[in-house]
Amino acid sequence: MYHILVVEDEPWIRSSIVQMVNLIDGDFVIASEARNGEEAWTLIQELWPIILITDIMMPTMDGLTLIEKIVEHNIPMTFIVVSGFDNFQYAQKAMHYDVSEYLLKPVDMNQLHNALKRSVQQIGHISSMNELLLRFQKLLDGMDPMDTPTLFKKMSGLIESVLRLTFINESAKFNLLRIFEQKLCSLINEESSDAALVGLNKSMSDLTIRQHFQTLTEKWMIRRHHEEKTNQNYIMKKACEYIHIHYMKDISLTEMAEFTCMSISHFSLWFKRYTGKTLVNYIHETRINKAKDLLRETRLKVYEIAEQVGFTTQPYFIRVFKNTMGLSPNEYRRSLGL
Amino acid sequence: MMILQRFLYKFSIRRKMIVGFLAVSFIAVFTIALSAHYYYTKATTKDFYNIAQGSSASLNNQLDRYFKQMAQSTYAMIAGPLRDSSDPLMTSPGTGIIQQWLSGKVKLTSYNKLLIEDLFRRYITLNYSEIESLVLMSVEGGVISSDGQSGVTAHSQEPWFILPFDRTTQVIPTHLSQPNRVPVVSLLIPIYSTNNVKIVGRLVINLSLNVFSEIMGKTMIGETGYFFILSSDNTIVFHPDSLLQGIKLTDSPISHLQILEPNKQQRVENQDYLTTYTQSDFTSWKVAAVVPLNEMATGLNVARDSIIMVVLLLLSFVILIVPLFTKLLVDPIIKLKKMMQEVQRGNLAVKADFYPGQDELQILGSSFNKMIIQLNALIDKVYRFQLREMSLELKQKDAMIQALQNQINPHFLYNSLDIIKSIAFLEEVPKIEKMVSNLAAFFRYTAKLDKIEVNLGDELNHLKTYLEIIHIRFTHNFQSQNFVNEKFLNVSLVKLTLQPIVENAVKYAVERNNGNATIIISAYNDQDDLIIEVVDNGPGMEEDRLLEIQQNMMRMAAKGELIQPTDSLGLANVHARLVLQYGFRYGLTLTSFLGRGTIVSIRIPIKKVKSDNDS
Numbered sequence: 039m040y041h042i043l044v045v046e047d048e049p050w051i052r053s054s055i056v057q058m059v060n061l062i063d064g065d066f067v068i069a070s071e072a073r074n075g076e077e078a079w080t081l082i083q084e085l086w087p088i089i090l091i092t093d094i095m096m097p098t099m100d101g102l103t104l105i106e107k108i109v110e111h112n113i114p115m116t117f118i119v120v121s122g123f124d125n126f127q128y129a130q131k132a133m134h135y136d137v138s139e140y141l142l143k144p145v146d147m148n149q150l151h152n153a154l155k156r157s158v159q160q161i162g163h164i165s166s167m168n169e170l171l172l173r174f175q176k177l178l179d180g181m182d183p184m185d186t187p188t189l190f191k192k193m194s195g196l197i198e199s200v201l202r203l204t205f206i207n208e209s210a211k212f213n214l215l216r217i218f219e220q221k222l223c224s225l226i227n228e229e230s231s232d233a234a235l236v237g238l239n240k241s242m243s244d245l246t247i248r249q250h251f252q253t254l255t256e257k258w259m260i261r262r263h264h265e266e267k268t269n270q271n272y273i274m275k276k277a278c279e280y281i282h283i284h285y286m287k288d289i290s291l292t293e294m295a296e297f298t299c300m301s302i303s304h305f306s307l308w309f310k311r312y313t314g315k316t317l318v319n320y321i322h323e324t325r326i327n328k329a330k331d332l333l334r335e336t337r338l339k340v341y342e343i344a345e346q347v348g349f350t351t352q353p354y355f356i357r358v359f360k361n362t363m364g365l366s367p368n369e370y371r372r373s374l375g376l
Numbered sequence: 377m378m379i380l381q382r383f384l385y386k387f388s389i390r391r392k393m394i395v396g397f398l399a400v401s402f403i404a405v406f407t408i409a410l411s412a413h414y415y416y417t418k419a420t421t422k423d424f425y426n427i428a429q430g431s432s433a434s435l436n437n438q439l440d441r442y443f444k445q446m447a448q449s450t451y452a453m454i455a456g457p458l459r460d461s462s463d464p465l466m467t468s469p470g471t472g473i474i475q476q477w478l479s480g481k482v483k484l485t486s487y488n489k490l491l492i493e494d495l496f497r498r499y500i501t502l503n504y505s506e507i508e509s510l511v512l513m514s515v516e517g518g519v520i521s522s523d524g525q526s527g528v529t530a531h532s533q534e535p536w537f538i539l540p541f542d543r544t545t546q547v548i549p550t551h552l553s554q555p556n557r558v559p560v561v562s563l564l565i566p567i568y569s570t571n572n573v574k575i576v577g578r579l580v581i582n583l584s585l586n587v588f589s590e591i592m593g594k595t596m597i598g599e600t601g602y603f604f605i606l607s608s609d610n611t612i613v614f615h616p617d618s619l620l621q622g623i624k625l626t627d628s629p630i631s632h633l634q635i636l637e638p639n640k641q642q643r644v645e646n647q648d649y650l651t652t653y654t655q656s657d658f659t660s661w662k663v664a665a666v667v668p669l670n671e672m673a674t675g676l677n678v679a680r681d682s683i684i685m686v687v688l689l690l691l692s693f694v695i696l697i698v699p700l701f702t703k704l705l706v707d708p709i710i711k712l713k714k715m716m717q718e719v720q721r722g723n724l725a726v727k728a729d730f731y732p733g734q735d736e737l738q739i740l741g742s743s744f745n746k747m748i749i750q751l752n753a754l755i756d757k758v759y760r761f762q763l764r765e766m767s768l769e770l771k772q773k774d775a776m777i778q779a780l781q782n783q784i785n786p787h788f789l790y791n792s793l794d795i796i797k798s799i800a801f802l803e804e805v806p807k808i809e810k811m812v813s814n815l816a817a818f819f820r821y822t823a824k825l826d827k828i829e830v831n832l833g834d835e836l837n838h839l840k841t842y843l844e845i846i847h848i849r850f851t852h853n854f855q856s857q858n859f860v861n862e863k864f865l866n867v868s869l870v871k872l873t874l875q876p877i878v879e880n881a882v883k884y885a886v887e888r889n890n891g892n893a894t895i896i897i898s899a900y901n902d903q904d905d906l907i908i909e910v911v912d913n914g915p916g917m918e919e920d921r922l923l924e925i926q927q928n929m930m931r932m933a934a935k936g937e938l939i940q941p942t943d944s945l946g947l948a949n950v951h952a953r954l955v956l957q958y959g960f961r962y963g964l965t966l967t968s969f970l971g972r973g974t975i976v977s978i979r980i981p982i983k984k985v986k987s988d989n990d991s
Binding site: 048050051053054055057058095122123124142143144145146147350351352353354 | 809
């Protein structure tokens with residue numbers, strides 16, 4: 039499975055790209071969508087997608103800056119840039135960050151497919167690193183309920199497997215560990231990164247690295263335990279209520295972060311921990327539930343329902359509905375004998 | 377005055393200067409020559425007069441002195457003869473005999489007569505051999521001659537015989553002595569009585585003319601100039617030509633000479649003579665000098681010759697120098713004239729070589745240079761002004777294009793097109809998707825003006841995007857075929873050649889037939905040229921219209937400018953661009969068959985675009 043993050047400020051185009059990816063054969067899955075670089079950056083650090091499809095011209099943080107940041111942090115990813123500009127300077131800058139795919143708007147599905155295929159060929163060993171990242175994230179998310187000893191065991195096992203990686207060089211290994219370290223640090227102390235915690239360096243022996251991560255895990259556990267007692271749950275409940283009222287609108291991560299007075303990353307983390315879903319998925323689910331209500335309780339046409347629940351087009355709605363329910367809206371009605 | 381000026385303007389300055397200089401030189405030289413001749417002649421004449429007068433005066437003196445000495449030498453004799461110092465006792469029979477005879481104390485005896493004659497002869501022999509004869513004449517008329525011809529009868533014809541006795545010594549000019557008929561000059565010396573100082577007789581000394589020959593004989597003036605002596609009664613006393621001696625001047629062959637005033641130039645028998653004379657107080661004779669003027673003029677001639685030489689030298693000098701000098705003066709003018717002619721022809725890059733100084737022509741030259749510089753500056757100014765205006769205009773156009781481009785900024789355009797396409801995709805309207813995709817590609821290719829030439833493959837791709845839109849327009853009826861062989865895809869040609877031609881075909885063939893038409897694109901090579909044909913099966917063109925388009929094409933290609941493509945000018949525009957890029961051999965050819973269709977042939981040179989694949 040190749041997790042893809044789509045970053046595009048135009049909702050129509052974003053939806054269209056997402057839809058194209060869904061239609062393309064292959065192990066592609068949309069991890070999430072983002073409206074700008076900043077949202078994308080937050081989502082990347084939680085979802086660890088392996089392929090980034092991004093526009094260039096976007097508010098707050100443009101696509102090239104986002105790519106620059108990813109490359110700076112050595113996050114293992116490949117990039118597909120989508121731009122209206124057939125501009126040499128952009129292309130050159132993109133090339134500088136190893137962007138091999140540069141698609142011109144309007145995006146053609148065949149072109150996107152080819153670009154994805156080529157990207158997959160390029161991924162190679164990145165995918166195993168990505169897997170480790172995903173495993174790491176899973177541990178942090180605590181999706182699977184497990185006791186503290188198991189968590190410790192799994193964490194040290196993960197570090198161990200990173201250290202034992204044979205097909206990547208030492209610096210790649212180190213970069214991966216550095217990503218782990220930074221992630222843990224940010225969880226331990228969100229506001230200010232504690233300098234004392236950041237101690238990873240290349241000269242460390244495997245033993246020291248293991249001890250370092252053990253310390254970090256300990257601290258994180260303490261923090262997590264402490265946080266569970268705070269009333270973050272209340273805020274997340276409010277957020278969910280907000281979504282249930284405004285589901286038909288194009289609700290963004292930024293908007294929700296503002297509503298909850300949290301940073302995008304913090305909100306994203308807590309929302310996922312609270313609902314077990316990403317914001318996009320949660321909104322989709324809400325919309326589909328509302329649509330089911332309307333299908334059952336009204337005689338509204340499918341396209342009317344799609345519009346009411348906030349889907350931009352009927353086919354898109356049908357596709358999403360089918361993906362969630364396994365049958366089309368009309369089939370759903372008929373199955374209920376309506 | 378005006379006429380003269382106008383006349384002078386007819387000739388070049390060079391000619392005028394040469395003529396002027398020569399004229400002035402000639403006048404100057406001739407003036408010098410003439411005045412020199414005149415004054416030289418005058419001075420020579422004057423010198424002659426001085427010298428001749430001096431000579432004549434000295435001759436006169438000599439003659440006077442001679443006569444006086446002659447007279448004095450006889451005094452002792454005629455006063456006695458006086459007693460000889462060697463004869464204190466006066467035993468000599470001759471002593472006092474003349475006085476005695478003349479005073480009548482003694483009778484003339486033949487003895488006495490012999491004595492006197494002998495006395496005379498002795499005197500002549502001892503003193504003056506040039507004396508022809510001595511003649512003693514008493515108041516009573518007795519005559520005793522040294523030559524023995526005593527007696528009145530022998531001498532009565534003599535000029536002195538009839539002359540009255542006078543107290544002065546007299547000279548009688550040349551005459552023939554009586555018995556011997558020898559030309560002589562007679563000196564008459566009065567004899568006084570030693571007792572009572574009465575005149576008692578006269579002694580006549582007949583002098584032969586040798587005297588004059590001796591005195592004057594060698595005195596010549598020049599080669600042919602001579603002296604002669606003229607008595608107061610105009611008898612020629614002496615002349616180098618002895619035949620003239622003793623005759624009156626008026627009877628002589630030289631009667632035309634007038635010896636009336638000293639220092640005279642007179643013309644005789646076509647010859648100029650200079651004459652002068654001095655008159656003796658003693659004899660009242662005139663010693664005259666006669667010199668032909670041309671004799672004197674040997675000096676004059678030398679002077680004249682030298683003057684002529686100098687004049688000739690001067691003239692040749694003038695003839696040689698004047699043109700050179702004139703050239704020196706006139707050359708800068710000619711140079712200036714040439715420069716001006718250059719400027720007249722429009723060459724403003726000329727620069728005259730002139731040197732600083734007071735020379736007016738040099739000043740004129742430098743002024744000319746300054747003028748040219750100013751002229752250039754002015755032209756430059758005007759040119760720059762025009763250029764600025766043009767660039768301003770261009771800038772305005774640029775600004776307008778910029779503004780237009782900003783209005784359709786590519787991000788907005790392609791974003792909008794992508795939104796349309798996304799909606800079409802999500803709403804599942806593939807035709808819109810296709811149309812939008814092709815439209816975006818079409819715009820993108822057209823708007824990108826970075827290359828003049830592209831390869832045929834690019835052009836065909838672009839044509840494909842265009843034709844796909846047309847296909848959507850005329851859903852089923854319209855057909856298009858591309859038969860261009862793949863081997864030509866790398867041939868380079870001017871960008872946007874193909875699509876405007878097809879667009880033209882769509883406009884006149886497809887649209888008019890409501891889409892019921894076919895457009896075929898094919899290509900083949902003709903040696904080193906590639907021919908691309910765009911064929912439609914539309915209604916074809918009327919001959920007038922075909923002609924009009926062909927004329928448009930030719931006009932635009934000839935002018936080398938691109939007119940805004942309006943209507944049929946699209947083809948002309950493509951043609952002009954091809955001609956500009958490849959030359960007149962290349963471009964479009966139109967063939968039309970009314971009712972059956974039109975063929976547009978594009979001829980371009982085959983040159984492959986260098987691509988990475990080739991290398």
